[in-house]
Amino acid sequence: MKKIVLLVLLTILYYSCNNSKSKDYSAFEKQMEVNDHPGKKLMETNCYTCHSPMGSHDDRIGPPMVAIKKHYINSETSKEEFIASIQAWIKNPNAEDAKMFGAVKRFGVMPKQPFPEETIEQIADYMYDYKIDQPEWFEDHFKEEKGKRKGKGMGHGKMKGI
Numbered sequence: 001m002k003k004i005v006l007l008v009l010l011t012i013l014y015y016s017c018n019n020s021k022s023k024d025y026s027a028f029e030k031q032m033e034v035n036d037h038p039g040k041k042l043m044e045t046n047c048y049t050c051h052s053p054m055g056s057h058d059d060r061i062g063p064p065m066v067a068i069k070k071h072y073i074n075s076e077t078s079k080e081e082f083i084a085s086i087q088a089w090i091k092n093p094n095a096e097d098a099k100m101f102g103a104v105k106r107f108g109v110m111p112k113q114p115f116p117e118e119t120i121e122q123i124a125d126y127m128y129d130y131k132i133d134q135p136e137w138f139e140d141h142f143k144e145e146k147g148k149r150k151g152k153g154m155g156h157g158k159m160k161g162i
């Protein structure tokens with residue numbers, strides 16, 4: 001009888017160890033997945049000229065991508081809706097449809113440039129699913145709003161709206 005109990009205990013131990021290992025592994029995999037996502041590179045090449053997270057708050061050409069994400073995604077926005085709204089903006093950037101009034105005022109409306117639809121789809125897909133690099137000053141800039149959201153969800157939804 002004792003032996004059986006021991007065996008059961010060992011089995012449980014074995015599986016629980018295994019589980020925690022696979023958790024680590026999936027975190028690692030997730031990181032690899034981020035780096036592999038084609039949208040990341042496309043965004044960095046096509047959009048970071050103006051939307052880079054680098055540079056100070058005062059010396060930039062456009063808002064950082066993380067700020068754009070914040071204005072375009074709330075807790076109800078589906079990925080399809082988000083991709084569609086980014087596509088619409090890229091096809092026709094104009095002051096009336098702009099959601100970022102402050103940015104329009106400060107930088108002027110984003111210049112229209114032709115981007116293939118697939119490129120924008122990949123970029124928007126990446127923006128929706130992953131945490132985007134944010135500039136150092138961003139945290140302070142949006143501290144108030146961020147505070148309100150704290151603790152809502154993990155993982156996928158964690159950066160939603162930011």
Ligand code: HEC
Nearest residue numbers: 046047049050061062089098099100103104107108109110
């Ligand atoms: C030549 C500079 C430049 C490039 C390149 C650029 N943008 Fe912009 N973008 C801007 C500026 C400036 C603004 C802020 C003014 C505005 O909102 O129109 C902006 C704003 C935006 C907005 C918010 C619009 C709003 O106000 O609702 C989105 C979305 C956007 N850009 C997406 C992109 C994507 C995606 C790319 C890459 C495929 C990109 N931009 C490349 C300059 C640029």
